[in-house]
Amino acid sequence: xxxxxxxxxxxxxxxxxxxxxxxxxxxxxxxxxxxxxxxxxxxxxxxxxxxxxxxxxxxxxxxxxxxxxxxxxxxxxxxxxxxxxxxxxxxxxxxxxxxxxxxxxxxxxxxxxxxxxxxxxxxxxxxxxxxxxxxxxxxxxxxxxxxxxxxxxxxxxxxxxxxxxxxxxxxxxxxxxxxxxxxxxxxxxxxxxxxxxxxxxxxxxxxxxxxxxxxxxxxxxxxxxxxxxxxxxxxxxxx
Numbered sequence: 001x002x003x004x005x006x007x008x009x010x011x012x013x014x015x016x017x018x019x020x021x022x023x024x025x026x027x028x029x030x031x032x033x034x035x036x037x038x039x040x041x042x043x044x045x046x047x048x049x050x051x052x053x054x055x056x057x058x059x060x061x062x063x064x065x066x067x068x069x070x071x072x073x074x075x076x077x078x079x080x081x082x083x084x085x086x087x088x089x090x091x092x093x094x095x096x097x098x099x100x101x102x103x104x105x106x107x108x109x110x111x112x113x114x115x116x117x118x119x120x121x122x123x124x125x126x127x128x129x130x131x132x133x134x135x136x137x138x139x140x141x142x143x144x145x146x147x148x149x150x151x152x153x154x155x156x157x158x159x160x161x162x163x164x165x166x167x168x169x170x171x172x173x174x175x176x177x178x179x180x181x182x183x184x185x186x187x188x189x190x191x192x193x194x195x196x197x198x199x200x201x202x203x204x205x206x207x208x209x210x211x212x213x214x215x216x217x218x219x220x221x222x223x224x225x226x227x228x229x230x231x232x233x234x235x236x237x238x239x
Contacts, residue, residue: 006097018152021166047182160223
């Protein structure tokens with residue numbers, strides 16, 4: 001299976017919180033999108049890896065993903081090293097995306113910035129044919145380097161390089177986030193409180209999305225960071 005866009009997150013729900021509106025807009029344009037979660041989120045305060053796996057499957061259904069996989073890296077302890085890079089390179093070569101969406105380069109959670117560097121380097125090395133990887137059937141994979149890697153913005157208020165208008169997909173974004181019933185605001189839950197479990201965090205997510213939308217004159221937006229200069233061929237295509 002090859003896709004147009006591969007979204008990669010350190011934890012299940014990273015993608016839903018940050019770029020699910022963009023994913024839904026891409027699919028509405030006829031693009032194909034797959035997702036890879038690096039860890040099972042087993043260090044989370046609430047829920048279990050098994051529950052989060054079910055929630056991730058529901059999130060994938062809501063976002064209309066072509067596929068979703070979990071790498072099974074150790075939550076909190078995965079590293080940007082050869083072992084992890086080779087495993088991720090194999091997934092990049094499997095899906096052969098033109099665009100990769102990755103974690104933010106700098107954030108409150110250490111996994112996010114580390115995941116960002118892992119993805120950037122794996123995307124580069126995936127294009128080197130002398131690095132050998134095999135697929136699930138043991139067949140040698142062809143080299144493939146994505147054209148673009150964009151970083152979605154998470155907890156910290158970083159300045160985006162561009163913003164995607166997700167106004168028509170705001171309700172879908174919220175639905176995908178709420179698929180993670182174990183993690184986010186649920187007045188009926190008796191689990192311990194966490195950083196993301198209160199109503200105030202859901203209010204924050206809405207405020208952030210409104211702020212990014214305000215930057216480009218729309219109701220809701222999702223901001224991204226690019227490490228390379230962006231170019232346009234048509235000034236009239238800008239919002």
